[in-house]
Amino acid sequence: MQRTSVEELKQHAIELRKTAVTMVYEAQSGHPGGSLSAADIIAALYFREMNIDPANPKWEDRDRFVLSKGHVAPIQYAALALKGFVPNESVYTLRQYGSPFQGHPDMKKCPGIDISTGSLGQGLSCAVGMAIAGQRDEKDYRVFAMVGDGECNEGQIWEAIQSAVKYQLDNLVVFVDNNRLQIDGFCDDVMPLQDLEKKFDAFGFDTTRIDGHNMETIVETLDTFAKQKNGKPKCIVCDTVKGKGVSYMEDQAAWHGKAPNKEEFEDAIKQLEGGLPV
Amino acid sequence: MSVTKKPTEKKATRAAFGDEIVRLGESNKDIYVVDVDIGKSCKTDNFIAKFPKQHLNVGIAEQNAAGIAAGLATTGKIPFISTYAVFGSLRMAEQIRQEVCYPNLNVKIACSHGGLTPGNDGGSHQAIEDMAIMRSFPNMTVIMGADYHSTRKLIAQAADKYGPVYLRFTRDTVPMIYDENETFEIGKAKQLLAGEDVAIIANGDTVHLALEAAEQLKEKGVSAKLLDMHTIKPLDVEAVKECLEIGRIVTVEDHNILNGLGSAVAEVMAEEGKGQLARIGVQDRFGESAPYEKLLEINGITVENIVAQANKLLSN
Numbered sequence: 001m002q003r004t005s006v007e008e009l010k011q012h013a014i015e016l017r018k019t020a021v022t023m024v025y026e027a028q029s030g031h032p033g034g035s036l037s038a039a040d041i042i043a044a045l046y047f048r049e050m051n052i053d054p055a056n057p058k059w060e061d062r063d064r065f066v067l068s069k070g071h072v073a074p075i076q077y078a079a080l081a082l083k084g085f086v087p088n089e090s091v092y093t094l095r096q097y098g099s100p101f102q103g104h105p106d107m108k109k110c111p112g113i114d115i116s117t118g119s120l121g122q123g124l125s126c127a128v129g130m131a132i133a134g135q136r137d138e139k140d141y142r143v144f145a146m147v148g149d150g151e152c153n154e155g156q157i158w159e160a161i162q163s164a165v166k167y168q169l170d171n172l173v174v175f176v177d178n179n180r181l182q183i184d185g186f187c188d189d190v191m192p193l194q195d196l197e198k199k200f201d202a203f204g205f206d207t208t209r210i211d212g213h214n215m216e217t218i219v220e221t222l223d224t225f226a227k228q229k230n231g232k233p234k235c236i237v238c239d240t241v242k243g244k245g246v247s248y249m250e251d252q253a254a255w256h257g258k259a260p261n262k263e264e265f266e267d268a269i270k271q272l273e274g275g276l277p278v
Numbered sequence: 279m280s281v282t283k284k285p286t287e288k289k290a291t292r293a294a295f296g297d298e299i300v301r302l303g304e305s306n307k308d309i310y311v312v313d314v315d316i317g318k319s320c321k322t323d324n325f326i327a328k329f330p331k332q333h334l335n336v337g338i339a340e341q342n343a344a345g346i347a348a349g350l351a352t353t354g355k356i357p358f359i360s361t362y363a364v365f366g367s368l369r370m371a372e373q374i375r376q377e378v379c380y381p382n383l384n385v386k387i388a389c390s391h392g393g394l395t396p397g398n399d400g401g402s403h404q405a406i407e408d409m410a411i412m413r414s415f416p417n418m419t420v421i422m423g424a425d426y427h428s429t430r431k432l433i434a435q436a437a438d439k440y441g442p443v444y445l446r447f448t449r450d451t452v453p454m455i456y457d458e459n460e461t462f463e464i465g466k467a468k469q470l471l472a473g474e475d476v477a478i479i480a481n482g483d484t485v486h487l488a489l490e491a492a493e494q495l496k497e498k499g500v501s502a503k504l505l506d507m508h509t510i511k512p513l514d515v516e517a518v519k520e521c522l523e524i525g526r527i528v529t530v531e532d533h534n535i536l537n538g539l540g541s542a543v544a545e546v547m548a549e550e551g552k553g554q555l556a557r558i559g560v561q562d563r564f565g566e567s568a569p570y571e572k573l574l575e576i577n578g579i580t581v582e583n584i585v586a587q588a589n590k591l592l593s594n
Contacts, residue, residue: 060353107381115352116381122373125342129349136331137353156373159342167334
């Protein structure tokens with residue numbers, strides 16, 4: 001099967017960003033900043049890397065994806081829509097009563113969500129559980145998890161990391177969306193994380209650090225680094241920009257959980273349609 | 279059932295978990311145990327020896343244990359997290375809420391050291407609010423068996439029933455009340471004695487105290503009905519309503535009197551708008567290092583107090 005090209009992935013990432021921003025605008029509620037920083041990684045996972053079937057979202061041999069930073073659900077919903085798990089227009093019911101697109105991912109309501117998340121620090125443990133089950137059952141599936149850098153304030157993240165190393169989960173790939181911001185400001189001011197690459201490495205992960213907006217690099221890292229079957233879980237620290245692609249949102253903690261007004265929304269879409277300045 | 283003789287043999291109900299989980303693990307390879315460095319104390323040693331591929335020990339990291347169990351459950355496993363009640367209900371409370379109850383995953387939380395039973399460990403280790411917390415989570419079932427055999431039967435049922443279940447065991451030994459052929463159903467109270475003057479509703483390690491109290495009452499000409507309410511959620515509401523035909527109810531539990539069995543019964547009584555209630559349990563205060571029996575005594579969780587409370591209701 002022909003794999004999605006880097007150029008196509010870049011286009012998909014733009015589409016995902018537009019959909020996520022539109023969802024938040026329509027809902028007048030949600031988290032655009034982190035959705036935009038995560039977009040390129042999500043595009044590479046959903047449209048190239050993960051072995052998933054939109055027609056069979058509960059297929060037992062599928063790769064799993066755990067959005068531990070569950071508040072950026074809009075970018076995952078955008079991917080589920082573009083991939084065909086859910087009807088395209090349906091995602092604009094985000095955060096409405098009766099919608100499958102809850103404020104944070106709900107596996108009981110939305111096809112393609114492998115675990116409900118939303119309370120930070122917890123999803124990675126669930127990913128470890130899934131990876132252990134795959135290993136014990138001798139399945140080939142892999143588990144991809146995305147955590148935020150701010151989320152790494154939570155102690156449970158480090159408990160999960162220890163257990164992934166103990167159980168030699170080389171079927172687990174953790175992305176850190178390292179956008180350097182959390183709700184109250186820069187991570188360095190709120191709670192300095194030191195060097196996350198060195199920390200994961202010291203805990204026993206195979207770790208690398210990349211530009212989380214460079215699609216060529218993301219794809220190459222997934223093709224090589226992430227595939228090593230050496231008994232070690234993998235961590236990819238992705239340097240990203242919160243709000244990436246919408247100039248007035250970039251690097252602004254204020255856009256963590258705020259919806260654009262009409263003017264801002266139209267400007268955002270115009271900027272995104274103009275392509276992504278990489 | 280009928281009770282014909284006083285119970286004599288004693289066993290801790292954590293031993294029931296240790297034995298039953300081996301039987302379950304043998305017949306179902308999806309049964310997993312997630313330990314948190316207290317496997318020996320929680321009696322999982324035999325399971326570990328026999329089924330290492332169905333066992334994890336994640337160290338002293340209860341929050342992670344809950345998340346891992348949830349992840350396992352998404353793949354069809356039936357994980358039993360094995361810990362102490364104080365940690366299983368409190369240290370991982372939010373993880374149970376978010377990753378087990380909210381997505382309604384098939385995770386069981388199996389907790390030794392329920393109530394005041396870890397007496398000499400002191401107040402830090404005595405779980406007096408665990409059932410109250412667990413009862414508050416949607417989708418959760420909350421169970422404490424009265425003795426070894428009933429606990430084994432209820433664990434087996436919990437394994438068969440889809441969804442989150444909180445199971446609470448004793449660290450200390452408690453008298454054997456039931457024989458091994460007795461049957462139990464989650465959510466159905468077990469009537470130990472029929473009676474007409476007062477109804478005693480007890481659970482866990484207090485059932486044998488209630489049984490003895492009922493016998494003493496009988497000697498004084500008071501006929502006490504006795505229910506073993508092993509499941510406090512879902513509560514057997516019909517069984518409580520039947521007790522309201524008597525009208526006088528004494529609840530007994532090794533748990534804070536707030537939000538446990540006594541409160542669950544009180545909710546039914548208040549909605550029915552009738553009956554008189556006396557709640558016996560931990561008096562909304564922390565414990566301390568002491569023999570388990572001493573702690574029961576200072577909280578009035580005794581045969582004498584059950585008799586006294588029953589008589590008080592009768593004299594009203």
